[in-house]
Amino acid sequence: MxxxxxxxxxxxxxxxxxxxxxxxxxxxxxxxxxxxxxxxxxxxxxxxxxxxxxxxxxxxxxxxxxxxxxxxxxxxxxxxxxxxxxxxxxGGPELGEFLMHLVTNTTPLTPKEIHMIAAVLGENAMRFGDIRVVEGGLFDLVFKLNGNLAFATWHSINLPRKKTHQGSHTRANLPIVVHELTHVYQYEKVGTRYLGEAVYMLIKTKRDCYNYGGIAGLKNACAAGICYRDFNREQQAKITQDYFYYCQHNIDVAAFEPFIAQVRAGEL
Missing domain, CATH: 1.10.287 (Helix Hairpins)
Known part of the structure; x- marks a missing residue:
């Protein structure tokens, strides 16, 4: 009770x-x-x-x-x-979040999650206290329809509660959390336009818009003068996701460093 x-x-x-x-x-x-x-x-x-x-x-x-x-x-x-x-x-983002949160459950980021994303994007990268993790409620139906894929809306990262055979986009999957928080970072830096740009690429490529070429692709991009902002919104989030994952597993991240420096500088 x-x-x-x-x-x-x-x-x-x-x-x-x-x-x-x-x-x-x-x-x-x-x-x-x-x-x-x-x-x-x-x-x-x-x-x-x-x-x-x-x-x-x-x-x-x-x-x-x-x-x-x-x-x-x-x-x-x-x-x-x-x-x-x-x-x-x-104030559309705030009104949108208010309405969406009426049918679900929200919690703030934990200190561990804040420390995690701060290590990637910077200690003062975002208003961490404004961010909410959205789970459960009617969003269980949303995730059933979209194949249990996490997504971000403004200051909210929306995550499935349960791990399924289709993926593990849950809160326990820290690289995925980093990916979605990168979208929140995009929102704070450029506004709601990030959302339309991400959705456009997802539709245009039929969800095949995450591949940036891996370490070799980043080396080639750097040599060609391509910047972080030149990647699409999903590629940007995948770069920070992989950077975090490689750091956690002691894999060389030298190829990521020029682009991580750009994202920390807000060059989106």
Missing amino acids: LATITAVFNWLAERLRDFLMWPINLIRDFPVRSGRLLVTLWRGLRAIVFFTPELVNAQRKQNLHSWSRYKAGRFFDWWHQLLTQLFDLL
């Missing part, structure tokens, strides 16, 4: 916390979120100003088809960033 009462109290306390995070972050994150939006609006204005000269130049070089495809991609990317940044500015 006491355990049930304690569980209910903890659940209510977590929901109150979720509710209060909306006005808190609306104010606390306003400078960063509004700054991102202004940069995006400025990019749009510049694109309008230079559109006609670029069009004329593309026609002159008989490169109109390639230029049009490039500009269309840039246009849709711009719209995606604009919409997600407006969503962030209005």
